[in-house]
Amino acid sequence: MVTMNCPKCGAPFEYEPGMRFKKCDYCGTMIYIDKSRVMFYYIIPFSLNSQQATEVFRRWAAGSTKAKGLDAAQIKSIKKMYFPVYRFVRRINGREEDVIKPAKTTLLPGMSNLKIPPGDMRIFDDKYDTGDAEVIQPDTSMDAYLGNLPGEAKEQEIVYFPLYEIRYVFNGQEYNVLIDGSSGEVFSSYYPTRSSAPYLLLAVIAFVLAMAGAAGGVMISGVLWFLVLAGFLVGGIGGYFIAKKF
Amino acid sequence: MKLTFGLSCPSCGGRIDVEEGDHLAICPFCHTVSKIEGEDDVKTLAYALVVDEKKALEAAHKWFKHGFKARDLKEVGKIKEIYHVYLPFWRYTAKGLGVVCGYNYRTDSRGNTEKVYKEKEIMKDYDWSHIACDAGDIGIMHLRNYRGEVVPLPEDAPTFEVTTSKDDAVDMGVQEISKRIVKEAQIQNITFSKTFVVPRHFVLLYYPVWIIRYEYKDKMYFLTVDGVTGQVLSGRAPGDSVWQGLAIATGSTVGGVLVGLALPAMQYVDARAGLFLLIIGGIIFLGAYSFFRHGSEIVEGDIEKPYKGVDIPYLKGVLKWA
Structure with a gap:
């Protein structure tokens, strides 16, 4: 927690992220907090534990575009970390703009399109307990950006957000995936995919049977209507197995 | 370096009570009117949380049973975590005015198609909202409900911080409302349109939402429940x-039969009816295929889906053409 003082009566109050105005609890003065020349350190706490992150991974891996059986992939390691980004609030031609810049160069998937995941931001100071998570240190200084940003400064901060990096092995190959430790969003650039071929093949067979049944039933012989029933059965039974196995 | 500034009357130094978003302040002591500038802050409001934990859980259990979800979800699904959070939304209320000109095609009973010119004037109130932080995997981008008991944001309320610009939000709001005005005219071919968006209110609305995480066969899923409705x-x-x-x-049988009937229909009835059957059959088949291929996970809300949704307006256009 950061403590500030009322400029009128000197009484202390606690600053919280996002606060711009504060009414002094003692003298009632409305206090304006000028953040244009300071840098704030914020941190978003983890809302998922490692076990939950693993289960989020398994849910993601069971998705329809992922290879069948990926949800049972062997997990090699789970790394829990706080990842830093800079956020600048600038006033450009009377408009307020948010600019997000990398604080750390990284090859992690999904981290190149920068964003701050949703979360309940806290002040990050030496009293904040980061637990067993590694705090990734920025390798780019804020000054490197400050001089080149348009407009005038309104706010600048460094935000550490919670992240899990899961390394997993599938068919002898290693992959990695990132999970936002706050909302559970999954980022991945490369993963084993599932083929649509068996799905499409079955669907087309069932469709063609029904089509041939209807067209033939009207134009050639009523007996051919049975093909429609065959299409339904093939689609239903085959579809169930394909959805389960492929 | 000073970080905090007290707001007091520049004329007599007395204390003035200023609320966020105020533009003018009157000093209660010397009655001087002061203009507040520099920090055009947005008014912050919140809706009261009226749905309690029990009701949210009831909604979750009801949700488990509905739709094409795993049949054993209601027995096997275990709720692991439930908490509420106030999500920030930019909410823009405006009066939309517009003139839209263009033409529609109309076919009369004898099959003659004619161009019908139209001019429409629109005046309507619009409500638009957009989440004020990254949506992450929460799946809520826009509010669906604008009724609630307005309260100041509770002091210790768990909130997600605002991380997007309010000016960007206003721009998005104006654009979105302009689009809705033009759509309101229901003119297919637009030759001219002019819209005006007159702002009424722009607030930062904190909306209470329950976040429920549950487990199903060692996998973690979630749902969100509106804390007001x-x-x-x-x-x-x-x-x-x-x-x-x-x-x-079902989809391939129904779709296949319709397409199969299209050929005899074209031959014995008329080409238009056949084409109609062909398109309807095709759409049913594709819709069913999409569910077959991706139905292993059911996704609701504004979450990116593994398949593209069906473009309803486009389909309507195709059907009209047929």
Whole structure:
């Protein structure tokens, strides 16, 4: 927690992220907090534990575009970390703009399109307990950006957000995936995919049977209507197995 | 370096009570009117949380049973975590005015198509909202409900911080409302349109939402429940192979029969009816295929889906043409 003082009566109050105005609890003065020349350190706490992150991974891996059986992939390691980004609030031609810049160069998937995941931001100071998570240190200084940003400064901060990096092995190959430790969003650039071929093949067979049944039933012989029933059965039974196995 | 500034009357130094978003302040002591500038802050409001934990859980259990979710979800699904959070939304209320000109095609009973010119004037109130932080995997981008008991944001309320610009939000709001005005005119071919968006209110609205995480066969899913209306807003749930099989069986049979009938229809009835059957059959088949292929996870709300949704306006256009 950061403590500030009322400029009128000197009484202390606690600053919280996002606060711009504060009414002094003692003298009632409305206090304006000028953040244009300071840098704030914020941190978003983890809302998922490692076990939950693993289960989020398994849910993601069971998705329809992922290879069948990926949800049972062997997990090699789970790394829990706080990842830093800079956020600048600038006033450009009377408009307020948010600019997000990398604080750390990284090859992690999904981290190149920068964003701050949703979360309940806290002040990050030496009293904040980061637990067993590694705090990734920025390798780019804020000054490197400050001089080149348009407009005038309104706010600048460094935000550490919670992240899990899961390394997993599938068919002898290693992959990695990132999970936002706050909302559970999954980022991945490369993963084993599932083929649509068996799905499409079955669907087309069932469709063609029904089509041939209807067209033939009207134009050639009523007996051919049975093909429609065959299409339904093939689609239903085959579809169930394909959805389960492929 | 000073970080905090007290707001007091520049004329007599007395204390003035200023609320966020105020533009003018009157000093209660010397009655001087002061203009507040520099910090055009947005008024912050919140809706009261009226749905309690029990009701949110009830909504979740009800949701488990509905739709094409895993049939054993209601027995096997275990709720692991439930908490509420106030999500920030930019809410823009405006009066939309517009003139839209253009023409529609109309076909009379004898099959003659004519161009019908139209001019429409629109005046309507619009409400638009957009989440003020990254949506992450929460699945709520826009509010669906604008009724609630307005309260100041509770002091210790868990909130997600605002991380997007309010000016960007205003721009988005104006654009979105302009689009809605033009759509309101229901003119297919637009030759001219002019819209005006007159702002009424722009607030930062904190909306209470329950976030529920649950486990199903060692996998973590979630859903969100509206803290005002008690409805499920978004969520992820396991699907079921039985529904997938049933979907493709029904969809390909119905679709196939319709397409199969298209040929005799074209030959014996008329070409237009045949074409109509062909398109309807095709759409049913494609819809069923999409569910068959991706139905292993049911996704609700504004979450990116593994398949593209059906473009309803485009389909309507195709059907009209047919």
